[in-house]
Amino acid sequence: MLATLALLLAPAVxxxxxxxxxxxxxxxxxxxxxxxxxxxxxxxxxHQGRPDALxxxxxxxxxxxxxxxxxxxxxxxxxxPRGVTRVGSLGAGWLERPAGxxxxxxxxxxxxxxxxxxxxxxxxxxxxxxxxxxxxALTVPAGVDVTGTGEGRLxxxxxxxxxxxxxFRAGSLSPQSIGEGILVRxxxxxxxxxxxxxxxxxxxxxxxxxxxxxxxxxTHVLGFSQLGPHPSLLSGPAxxxxxxGKLFVADRENHRVQAFxxxxxxxxxxxxxxxxxxxxxEGAGALHYPAAVAVSSDGELLALAEPMDDRxxxxxxxxxxxxxxxxxxxxxxxxxxxxxxxxxxxGIYVATVSPESHQIQIHDLREKEPAKIxxxxxxxxxxxxxxxxxxxxxxxxxxxxxxxxxxxxxxxxSTLRVKPQAPLNADPExxxxxDGVDLAAATGRPFWPGAVTAxxxxxxxxxxxxxxxxxxxxxxxxxxxxxxxxxxxxxETGPIRGVAGLSPATLGVASTILVVDSGGHGAxxxxxxxxxxxxxxxxxxxxFGEGILVEPxxxxxxxxxxxxxxxxxxRVERFERQPGGAIQHMGGFGGRGLGPGEFxxxxxxxxxxxxxxxxxxxxxxxxxxxxxxHLTLIAGFGGxxxxxxxxxxxxxxxxxxxxxxxxDQGR
Numbered sequence: 001m002l003a004t005l006a007l008l009l010a011p012a013v014x015x016x017x018x019x020x021x022x023x024x025x026x027x028x029x030x031x032x033x034x035x036x037x038x039x040x041x042x043x044x045x046x047h048q049g050r051p052d053a054l055x056x057x058x059x060x061x062x063x064x065x066x067x068x069x070x071x072x073x074x075x076x077x078x079x080x081p082r083g084v085t086r087v088g089s090l091g092a093g094w095l096e097r098p099a100g101x102x103x104x105x106x107x108x109x110x111x112x113x114x115x116x117x118x119x120x121x122x123x124x125x126x127x128x129x130x131x132x133x134x135x136x137a138l139t140v141p142a143g144v145d146v147t148g149t150g151e152g153r154l155x156x157x158x159x160x161x162x163x164x165x166x167x168f169r170a171g172s173l174s175p176q177s178i179g180e181g182i183l184v185r186x187x188x189x190x191x192x193x194x195x196x197x198x199x200x201x202x203x204x205x206x207x208x209x210x211x212x213x214x215x216x217x218x219t220h221v222l223g224f225s226q227l228g229p230h231p232s233l234l235s236g237p238a239x240x241x242x243x244x245g246k247l248f249v250a251d252r253e254n255h256r257v258q259a260f261x262x263x264x265x266x267x268x269x270x271x272x273x274x275x276x277x278x279x280x281x282e283g284a285g286a287l288h289y290p291a292a293v294a295v296s297s298d299g300e301l302l303a304l305a306e307p308m309d310d311r312x313x314x315x316x317x318x319x320x321x322x323x324x325x326x327x328x329x330x331x332x333x334x335x336x337x338x339x340x341x342x343x344x345x346x347g348i349y350v351a352t353v354s355p356e357s358h359q360i361q362i363h364d365l366r367e368k369e370p371a372k373i374x375x376x377x378x379x380x381x382x383x384x385x386x387x388x389x390x391x392x393x394x395x396x397x398x399x400x401x402x403x404x405x406x407x408x409x410x411x412x413x414s415t416l417r418v419k420p421q422a423p424l425n426a427d428p429e430x431x432x433x434x435d436g437v438d439l440a441a442a443t444g445r446p447f448w449p450g451a452v453t454a455x456x457x458x459x460x461x462x463x464x465x466x467x468x469x470x471x472x473x474x475x476x477x478x479x480x481x482x483x484x485x486x487x488x489x490x491x492e493t494g495p496i497r498g499v500a501g502l503s504p505a506t507l508g509v510a511s512t513i514l515v516v517d518s519g520g521h522g523a524x525x526x527x528x529x530x531x532x533x534x535x536x537x538x539x540x541x542x543x544f545g546e547g548i549l550v551e552p553x554x555x556x557x558x559x560x561x562x563x564x565x566x567x568x569x570x571r572v573e574r575f576e577r578q579p580g581g582a583i584q585h586m587g588g589f590g591g592r593g594l595g596p597g598e599f600x601x602x603x604x605x606x607x608x609x610x611x612x613x614x615x616x617x618x619x620x621x622x623x624x625x626x627x628x629x630h631l632t633l634i635a636g637f638g639g640x641x642x643x644x645x646x647x648x649x650x651x652x653x654x655x656x657x658x659x660x661x662x663x664d665q666g667r
Contacts, residue, residue, distance in 0.1 A: 027273035028318035029285035045103025057098040100144040112141035158186040188239030204237035207407035224267030232269040243295035271322030340618035342391040343604035349398030374430035384433040395457040404449040412436040451502035494521035505557035558607035565602040
């Protein structure tokens, strides 16, 4: 990587506001630092004499870009070329999947690692890093913030796996748990100034779409906002930062930042900035799933990390109490919906999770492209409603639907009144909800549901399986939705680390279970994703994909073929079962791009009954349908701007193995 990263310059930059010129706001676009390897967290802090260096935690994309923390000096003088220059790095060889980042006033760097379940402290003097907290205190850590010095230092960590935040005081590895019973999936966390001048803790909850404030003793002060696209409402808030007397919230799924007042007026909207990027790769203040926000100590710079676009955008201060909205933006039209992260099908019907609407969409696939026929459920906490649906499973020819809801920690069973013999037609009341189970209550612990599938549906031997990110295992439920066991690694394979996709497969006459292990069991920085295959009894039969997969997500199987999506490499990898059961890598296709067989953060994948292969090209607002036998793209569906490159380019998709890796046989 060059020392100075590629920049996307704004067409016009408002000069910094000076004292005495009236009100100002923080949110005027300055420039973009691009070419970063999936930046997931940002922070400002002192570094080698610089009071406000920019720290960026990157998850990497496998060798030669391992997870690390990059340090940059930002140049914002309007008389000089704006940009960032790398001035240091740390964490390579220590980190596996960074999640949150904070820098103390003394220059110590704190970073959470969700795979290692650890809070690391990298000393300002460059000394050996230390584990400031481990899995004994943390479940699946995310955002982090630090305040104070010496014996008065406080560190707060959001722990979505535990449904709480953890407050660490100087010299103690035993944290105080804050927010249990109120928080569900806290992601971002920061210290704020309370009305009485005492520090308080602000937390954004991605599953409930709210912001909560707590005192340091754990007392809940208030919560504000709810799901929605309108001003002051949130959708999947990912991070927040306190500065300028305001709370800046990265409103991830609304693709914007909202600044809320603090103090006595806390929760009241001051202003918002950023719009949803409509064109592929659009920047210059247009946002695409902002995941983290940071503000410099002098309140003059705001940084936003966008891992899906490999960039950090920088914003500065400008005159006026709030930004002036661009009137031409309304004429462009609404942004295209995303697809994903999960897909399933049965018969001619397909179900997908809709991140924007927080519903399940049902499509009919009798035509070349999917036709949506219904939206299932609405937002809410009551039975039959979803708060943050994450995965779905269709069976019985499209008549039976399973949905796991992260926000309500619930599994819901529904029936669909599909009519495959009738003409294609929409039905807004297609679903009837039968029953469900509170997964946290059923297991007696915080439960973080992810993927779902079923074995032998409709029979007395029916099993429903739900992944649990909090314990990196798979919960098995019987026909009555009673827990009957779990799937997890063993002493030989090591544990599952970062459980993701789930799918049934066939081995002879038996049904097996494929479980994606997105973290694997390798060394930090090495490609280490893999897939577990479990037998019907729950025993591990084998693992495969080591050395090929980096951060796998979705998995699907049909006959002797298995396909896996990889978010880090933007690829689909293909595996084949050999005589005797061993599984061999047979190549794959993909890479970052907009052409046929190219992807941007591919997630759900589905091998349909008729042989077609459907890939949810999540970051590109589309799905792609392939004929895997003839290596061709059949169709694309989704946003018009993202479908056009599929129609105008050749449809041949070469399924070739990676040239630098050999096939593996699996254990």
